[in-house]
Amino acid sequence: MPGSPSLSLWSSVFLAITLAQAQNITWTTGAPTTQDWKTLNSTVAGRLYAGVPWAEPCFSLYNGNNTRPDAAQCSFVQQNYFNNHMVRTSVFAGYGPQNFEACMATSDQCMLNWMNPTDPAAFTPPQDCKQGSIPDYYIDVRQASDVSTAFQFVAAKKIPLVIKNSGHDFQGRASGPGSLALWVHNLKSITNNANFIPEGCSYTAGKTALTVGAGSQFQDIYQYAHDNKLIFVGGSDQSVTATGGWGQGGGHSSLSRLYGMGVDNALQYKVVTPDGVLRTANACQNQDLFWALRGGGGSTFGVVLEGTMQVYPDQSFQIANIIFPIGNLTITRGILSIFTDNATLLATQKWGGYLTPTNGELVLLNPTLSTKDAQNSVDALSKYAISVGGKATLETVPSFLTWFQGWVQGTYGTQDPIGLPQALASRIVPQANHATPESRAQLVDALMDAVNSSFFQQIHFATPYGYNATSASDTSVNPIWRSSLYQIITVNTWQYNDNLATKKATYANTTQSVATLRSITPTSGAYANEADIHEPDWQTSFWGSNYPKLLSIKNKYDPNHLLDCWHCVGWTSATDPRYKCYI
Incomplete structure (x- = not known):
């Protein structure tokens, strides 16, 4: 359409x-x-x-x-x-x-x-x-x-x-x-503005920005940005959209080290609130709604019809593609040990990417290092992978789209599958857990628990660690994102004809898969977009200290809770008939 x-x-x-x-x-x-x-x-x-x-x-x-x-x-x-x-x-x-x-x-x-x-x-x-x-x-x-x-x-x-x-x-x-x-899938407009000034603001100079309809998907946005020699900070799945769940929930990205999360780049939203009014939300009007939309979650405060996000000049990237054998827990532990030993340095050097133990893959991209410095940076991981029968390559690609197309096509890692039942859990892992050899060893044990208890695992090395161009207080995501190095997701599945007992057991196993990680990161949380439906203390886990303010804004714009969803801001009861299908 x-x-x-x-x-x-x-x-x-x-x-x-x-x-x-x-x-x-x-x-x-x-x-x-x-x-x-x-x-x-x-x-x-x-x-x-x-x-x-x-x-x-x-x-x-x-x-x-x-x-x-x-x-x-x-x-x-x-x-x-x-x-x-x-x-x-x-x-x-x-x-x-x-x-x-x-x-x-x-x-x-x-x-x-x-x-x-x-x-x-x-x-x-x-x-x-x-x-x-x-x-x-x-x-x-x-x-x-x-x-x-x-x-x-x-x-x-x-x-x-x-x-x-x-x-x-x-x-x-x-x-x-x-x-x-x-x-909202068919709201697919994309426009470019080299000097965007949010409506109602009196700024003398604007920012380069793309305005995208709610249905615009990353595949089209990335192509449009590339055609205009720009980079759009987005996610790792071509079918996901920039507004809605990804955009309103925070939006982690392989570019987050340098450019922040999706919400850090939001300049303006057009949103219909539950009173039926079309509102413009930005730093100069409806500021409370704008803050809530920058991390408070989708399907909660209104229906976003379009968003305007800051974009950046396109550039070349260093791509490290490290492959290691799967099915060998000793090798997996070895990769995770070297990864955790080097994670803080890699994040500080602006590497972003995805480590997928299930598939034996680590793909990292870097927008700041020279080829020589990039090679030195990933040398320990590369040498280990090669020593156990894997391989490692480093190459320069001319644009972000070049890397992303390789990611989609499977030449730079493998995307997680869709179109199957998925019981998912996640945990955001703070940098503090990497501070000492003892804490890193404890962390590797917890990550191996996750590996051993799940069908699929992936580490999203995609937090805004080291990013400070936007004040953290300007967004409503859990503040723990700013001091963390990555999140891990775990997934278990079942067959189409499995019974209720099997489904319950699958969810229980998934919850248990990150139990050790939860125990050693007690002040951390989980990503509201990618989390266990049985996440304990979900209000604090998803939003931390921001939850009370988000709840106040929810009650202001949606006092009758016309928008209500599982573990969203303001959600109170699983006994509502609309949630009868959850287990």
Whole structure:
């Protein structure tokens, strides 16, 4: 579908008219009727759709009713079902962590066998394609009035509202049984401004910035930035968007050492708050909302339609690609030992990247060192990898996009897979835990516990350690990010037909996988975007000392909690029916 124009191009008159039209609708209180849905569809210009599970064309039963399989459409789904990042995010019912398409607690689901999507045992009778956690309906959002209308509708009808962007959400916040969803995927504008001054500010000089629609994904943003000889600070998955979960949750990046997190680069947001008002949030107006949006989490304070972020001149990078044998715990421990011994120096020298024990890979990129200095910097890791039968290369690439395309294509490391159930946990690891040989040895033991207790592990060497161009107090992310060197994520999975007991055990194992790390980092936390759904003391873990202020802002802009999601600011109860599918 074509992208929407930037909000900055919309006339104020048009916005005033559309918002007024939305506000003039009166919805009767009570459960929505068929006529209510028809009226809602008319109000949003025919862009209300049923939320049909992606794999439904393969089934002969859908929610207990006979249906006719569509062989051609089923074949397309099967070909792209597992680990196709861009295709899966281009359909409303596609989610990166596949378990949030399902109702995990009841096994109501519409899943193929992710290990073999053509396996007929998953979709032929008596298998029934159930709705699971896919929202019943969704609005394909193209303008602010769509959001205002939705807020009014759910307030009157008392049904859950969720926001879905790319579906790369490990907390399940973009789905929910019996809900109405706002799908912002098609807000895909990207514009460049060499002298951006936030609206309402009296600065005499602006900053080079890109303004991106809420649905703009890193694959397109990076290409656009490259074409304009710029670097955009973003994440490591081409299908993720710059606003929403990644952008509002903090946004760690392989560039964070030099340029900070995503929220450090945010200059302005256009956001519809739950009162239906389109607001501009920046350093000069709605400052409290701007602060909350810079780390307080997505799906919480409003629906962001576009964001403007500072960008930087493109440049060359040193790329260290270190490969070591997998399946040998002694070698894995050796790599982790050398890595932890050198992590502080590597971070100080502005290296960023990803260490994936599961795949036997460490890929690092550096924007500041010469080739000789870069080689010396990673020498210990390189020599060890080679000594145990691995290999190590160092090369200069001319641009950030060159590295990122190699990352996506598998020549510079391997991305983590999507399109499978994922029980995920994480921990942010402070620099203080690297201070002495004894603390580093303790840390290696904890990291090995994580390796031994999980199907997949990855260290995101991507914190803003050493970055100080933005004051930490200007953002609402957990302050622990500033004094930490990396985070580790651990993942466990299950098969499409596993029972509830297996799923519970899988989550329990994942929680346990970072238990030792939690115990030796008691003042640290976890990343709100990539965390255990059973994260203990999640308010402090995700936001630290910032949580009370965030809660106050939540109550100001969303006093009726029209936006509510699992372990988001202001969330209070797992007994709400909208969370019945969590385990």
